Amino acid sequence: MAMILAKNVSKIYENGAKKIYALNHINFEINKGEFVVILGQSGAGKSTLLNILGGIDTLSSGEITVNDTNLSAMNERILADYRANEIGFIFQFYNLIPTLTVYENVALMKDIKEDILEPTAILERVGLKQHLKKFPNQLSGGEQQRVSIARAVSKNPEILLCDEPTGALDSETGCMVLELIQDICREYQKTAIIVTHNANIAKAADKVIRLRNGKITEIIENENPISIKEVEW
Amino acid sequence: MVMLIRKMLRDIWKNKVPFIAIFLMMFASNFIFSGITCEYNGINKSFHSFVDKTNLADAWITSETLDKAKVDELESKSNILKIEKRLYLSSTLEHDKNKSVDFYVLDNQNSISKIEVADGEAYDTTKKGIWLDLLFAQENDYALHDKIVLNVNGQLIENEIIGLCYSPEYIYNVNEGEMLPNHQKNGFAFVNKCSIQKDVLSVPYNQLLIKGTGNIEKTIDSVFGVQGISVVMQKDHPSYSMIGDEVTQHKEIGLIFVAVFLFIAVLITITTVHRLLNSQRMQIGILKALGFHKSKLYLHYVSHSTFVCFIGAVIGWCIGSIIIPKLLYPTMGEMYVLPKLEPAIIQGSWCLPLVCAFLSFIVSMFICRKYLNDNASKILYTNSGEKAMKEISFHTLNRCRSFYKRWNIRDIFQNRLRSMMTIFGVIGCVSLLFSSMGLFTSMQNLTDWTFEKVQTFETKITGTFSDETYRSELLEDTFGEELMESSIVLKTENNEKTTSFTGLKSQDYIRLYDTNDKQVTLKNGVALSQNIADELSIRVGERIRFRFSGTDKWYMSIVSEIIHTPMSQGVTMMKSDMDKENIPFYTTSIIGYSPTNVKIDSDYVSNTQNKSDLKSGLDTMLDSSVMLCSLFLFMAILLGSVILYNLGTLSYMERYRDMATLKVLGFNNKRIKKLMIQQNLWLTFIGVIIGLPVGYILLLVMLGTVQTSIDISVYTPYYVYLASLLGTFLLSWLINKLLTQKIKYIDMVSALKVNE
Numbered sequence: 004m005a006m007i008l009a010k011n012v013s014k015i016y017e018n019g020a021k022k023i024y025a026l027n028h029i030n031f032e033i034n035k036g037e038f039v040v041i042l043g044q045s046g047a048g049k050s051t052l053l054n055i056l057g058g059i060d061t062l063s064s065g066e067i068t069v070n071d072t073n074l075s076a077m078n079e080r081i082l083a084d085y086r087a088n089e090i091g092f093i094f095q096f097y098n099l100i101p102t103l104t105v106y107e108n109v110a111l112m113k114d115i116k117e118d119i120l121e122p123t124a125i126l127e128r129v130g131l132k133q134h135l136k137k138f139p140n141q142l143s144g145g146e147q148q149r150v151s152i153a154r155a156v157s158k159n160p161e162i163l164l165c166d167e168p169t170g171a172l173d174s175e176t177g178c179m180v181l182e183l184i185q186d187i188c189r190e191y192q193k194t195a196i197i198v199t200h201n202a203n204i205a206k207a208a209d210k211v212i213r214l215r216n217g218k219i220t221e222i223i224e225n226e227n228p229i230s231i232k233e234v235e236w
Numbered sequence: 237m238v239m240l241i242r243k244m245l246r247d248i249w250k251n252k253v254p255f256i257a258i259f260l261m262m263f264a265s266n267f268i269f270s271g272i273t274c275e276y277n278g279i280n281k282s283f284h285s286f287v288d289k290t291n292l293a294d295a296w297i298t299s300e301t302l303d304k305a306k307v308d309e310l311e312s313k314s315n316i317l318k319i320e321k322r323l324y325l326s327s328t329l330e331h332d333k334n335k336s337v338d339f340y341v342l343d344n345q346n347s348i349s350k351i352e353v354a355d356g357e358a359y360d361t362t363k364k365g366i367w368l369d370l371l372f373a374q375e376n377d378y379a380l381h382d383k384i385v386l387n388v389n390g391q392l393i394e395n396e397i398i399g400l401c402y403s404p405e406y407i408y409n410v411n412e413g414e415m416l417p418n419h420q421k422n423g424f425a426f427v428n429k430c431s432i433q434k435d436v437l438s439v440p441y442n443q444l445l446i447k448g449t450g451n452i453e454k455t456i457d458s459v460f461g462v463q464g465i466s467v468v469m470q471k472d473h474p475s476y477s478m479i480g481d482e483v484t485q486h487k488e489i490g491l492i493f494v495a496v497f498l499f500i501a502v503l504i505t506i507t508t509v510h511r512l513l514n515s516q517r518m519q520i521g522i523l524k525a526l527g528f529h530k531s532k533l534y535l536h537y538v539s540h541s542t543f544v545c546f547i548g549a550v551i552g553w554c555i556g557s558i559i560i561p562k563l564l565y566p567t568m569g570e571m572y573v574l575p576k577l578e579p580a581i582i583q584g585s586w587c588l589p590l591v592c593a594f595l596s597f598i599v600s601m602f603i604c605r606k607y608l609n610d611n612a613s614k615i616l617y618t619n620s621g622e623k624a625m626k627e628i629s630f631h632t633l634n635r636c637r638s639f640y641k642r643w644n645i646r647d648i649f650q651n652r653l654r655s656m657m658t659i660f661g662v663i664g665c666v667s668l669l670f671s672s673m674g675l676f677t678s679m680q681n682l683t684d685w686t687f688e689k690v691q692t693f694e695t696k697i698t699g700t701f702s703d704e705t706y707r708s709e710l711l712e713d714t715f716g717e718e719l720m721e722s723s724i725v726l727k728t729e730n731n732e733k734t735t736s737f738t739g740l741k742s743q744d745y746i747r748l749y750d751t752n753d754k755q756v757t758l759k760n761g762v763a764l765s766q767n768i769a770d771e772l773s774i775r776v777g778e779r780i781r782f783r784f785s786g787t788d789k790w791y792m793s794i795v796s797e798i799i800h801t802p803m804s805q806g807v808t809m810m811k812s813d814m815d816k817e818n819i820p821f822y823t824t825s826i827i828g829y830s831p832t833n834v835k836i837d838s839d840y841v842s843n844t845q846n847k848s849d850l851k852s853g854l855d856t857m858l859d860s861s862v863m864l865c866s867l868f869l870f871m872a873i874l875l876g877s878v879i880l881y882n883l884g885t886l887s888y889m890e891r892y893r894d895m896a897t898l899k900v901l902g903f904n905n906k907r908i909k910k911l912m913i914q915q916n917l918w919l920t921f922i923g924v925i926i927g928l929p930v931g932y933i934l935l936l937v938m939l940g941t942v943q944t945s946i947d948i949s950v951y952t953p954y955y956v957y958l959a960s961l962l963g964t965f966l967l968s969w970l971i972n973k974l975l976t977q978k979i980k981y982i983d984m985v986s987a988l989k990v991n992e
Contacts, residue, residue, distance in 0.1 A: 114903070
């Protein structure tokens with residue numbers, strides 16, 4: 004049984020009489036624990052799809068179910084709970100709270116979820132134990148992204164949604180970050196969905212969904228995904 | 237350049253909230269400034285033009301008998317330019333003894349303190365007839381060529397009214413103990429000597445009007461000494477001094493408020509320009525990369541606030557000069573009689589809008605330096621959105637368990653300027669609220685204090701009570717007591733001052749309160765009013781010397797009490813002590829309940845005042861101040877709303893991305909609202925705590941501008957504190973409520989998409 008099921012999903016932006024399909028009748032399934040890469044050029048609809056999956060955007064038609072729960076039937080309050088409990092977001096520009104320390108950025112999650120993973124342990128896991136008291140602006144880009152990963156994972160969500168997580172990083176740091184995401188997903192049995200335009204990452208994914216002009220052009224299931232370390236950048 | 241102007245106008249439109257705030261503050265400060273300056277300058281000019289035109293006397297000498305030789309000697313003095321003689325008699329209307337007319341018989345010319353004829357014949361020494369007070373005539377339905385019969389010392393004098401006039405000596409004219417002119421009951425009339433029968437003229441001239449230069453007082457003193465004469469200098473004449481005090485008061489109050497509004501306007505300009513430049517870093521980088529010269533960009537970004545400031549200032553200045561005089565002149569007209577009262581712009585006051593624009597220009601220049609001095613690549617490729625955060629090491633902060641608190645505390649410190657602006661804005665709002673409400677309650681209290689605590693009598697009957705039978709009957713009928721009111725010259729080692737003297741038989745109807753407002757009983761010595769004590773630096777236990785005006789006998793006494801008395805400033809002494817010191821006690825008034833049996837329209841009674849008349853008189857006198865209070869109260873609310881909304885929006889904009897992140901992470905709107913409201917309430921709280929004492933100081937300064945003849949003490953009951961406090965919090969809460977509505981509409985997708 005698929006954990007995420009998208010049926011005939013469309014997202015339409017209306018510009019006067021003209022309709023623009025950001026997503027055009029797409030269908031896919033994602034199983035629990037899969038490491039999924041959504042590939043596509045700019046404007047293909049990858050981020051829109053990720054935002055809909057994350058409950059921060061709504062679909063125009065079709066249906067997406069996550070663990071048998073229909074996202075389009077949720078109201079604002081339930082969507083906030085859904086994001087708090089089921090989703091861990093990792094952003095391209097980290098989106099850390101600048102006035103909270105590394106530790107506090109992660110521990111902040113206690114305010115919305117009681118049973119979060121111990122912030123110190125998770126930060127130690129992402130290699131930031133020595134930076135707990137630092138503020139985001141005192142960290143490098145890679146380190147900030149690691150805080151963002153720790154924050155996403157700390158809620159112990161079912162799904163990690165990563166929007167171009169390496170987009171603002173150099174290749175070496177980007178590789179380290181992706182490796183961390185992959186390792187953590189395996190370790191904590193999380194489903195990870197990564198949006199990227201870097202086709203090379205596809206080789207490391209369990210499933211690759213290619214989008215073009217809002218339509219899925221191909222879904223590839225890798226029998227033997229390679230390790231991130233082996234990806235050529 | 238045209239494109240940059242278009243960009244400027246669109247930037248202003250896009251950031252309309254803070255720019256509207258700048259506009260309103262500049263508008264408010266210029267509105268008040270031009271309005272108040274126009275108002276007081278108008279009074280001042282109208283007054284001085286009237287006084288100059290009518291050649292108001294520099295000094296008045298009043299004496300029962302004027303020695304001709306001494307008058308001639310005075311006239312021969314080098315610093316005395318001209319002297320005119322006249323006879324002053326008090327009179328009443330023949331058919332209504334309650335209506336008194338100050339009756340003057342002019343010796344010859346009327347070149348000093350000239351009357352200004354509004355209707356009828358100009359003054360002429362040969363014309364028979366009477367020139368009557370225009371307002372008295374209007375109030376009593378007298379018209380030109382009507383006959384008027386006056387009862388002068390029991391003699392009926394009938395004259396035709398040949399002129400209706402104003403007099404510079406009657407610009408401010410109230411009966412003793414009254415606060416507001418009553419043109420229906422009091423008036424004046426002038427006649428030349430040919431209009432008067434010989435038997436009336438058998439009374440010698442009793443007033444001299446003097447024009448001169450230098451120290452006229454000293455010259456008079458050298459000729460007449462002090463015996464038998466009473467001298468009033470121009471500066472001490474109520475028509476001159478009251479209006480001067482009024483002008484000073486309006487000027488000072490206006491300036492205080494202008495300073496507050498300008499200060500706030502500058503603060504808002506600082507935050508707005510910061511915010512604009514911060515949000516346009518990319519654009520600045522792009523414009524620089526495109527080759528725009530730094531000076532052009534300076535001019536462009538400085539012009540945003542300067543343009544809005546200038547427009548707000550000019551509009552405020554123009555409207556203020558029209559509206560405020562219209563609001564205040566009706567109440568001024570009830571107090572002062574001037575033939576013409578027109579607002580007058582102070583020359584050079586139009587500079588204020590320019591000064592405001594220049595101020596904004598300078599402030600913006602300083603802020604622009606921070607943003608425009610870097611090179612294009614640095615601007616384009618550094619992340620400006622996140623400010624450098626240093627580790628905050630205070631333990632208490634780290635002990636805060638709530639992240640909201642930690643976040644907000646750090647955000648306050650991180651955005652010190654914005655936080656300071658908010659605090660200053662709240663200080664401005666709460667202090668204006670407090671001071672305007674405090675001014676109102678203090679004035680209200682002045683009436684209550686005067687008529688409920690200090691003067692408890694119902695009626696004050698003034699006159700000459702030489703007939704002992706009549707006096708006794710009146711005392712019995714009114715359950716009253718005798719009162720002596722007179723004028724004295726008070727002398728200390730270094731100072732001399734003419735002030736009032738009150739002789740009391742008991743303290744039943746006039747009570748004395750010390751400076752702590754505790755009732756005191758005066759037995760021996762004198763009680764000195766606080767204003768006079770402060771002015772002459774006299775303390776309890778010190779000796780003072782005084783003589784009654786027109787006499788040369790000096791008395792000495794000890795100051796036993798410094799008293800807090802609202803209206804009659806001067807010396808108070810008990811009759812028992814006066815008797816001991818051989819100070820004569822003359823009954824000038826009887827105070828008590830309203831008489832029921834004894835007639836008060838007797839020849840002995842010159843005036844009767846009831847508590848309600850006195851009370852409404854004082855209320856009317858304070859009307860213009862109350863009008864100012866209301867204006868400032870409105871401005872305070874406007875200021876508070878604008879600044880709190882502006883800074884709230886700024887805070888919202890600056891934290892927009894953080895709040896969007898929180899929303900994405902699963903925080904619901906309620907929690908995010910709490911985060912936002914918490915910070916604003918904290919800052920409001922700090923502002924209120926500082927604002928209340930600032931408001932108190934502001935109130936003291938404002939009350940300090942009130943003329944020394946009135947002692948208004950600060951009266952701020954708990955509800956003034958409460959209303960200022962709750963008013964500000966309510967305002968803050970309402971504005972927060974309005975702002976937090978925006979949280980619902982945070983667009984998580986687009987907020988997280990861009991880096992800046």
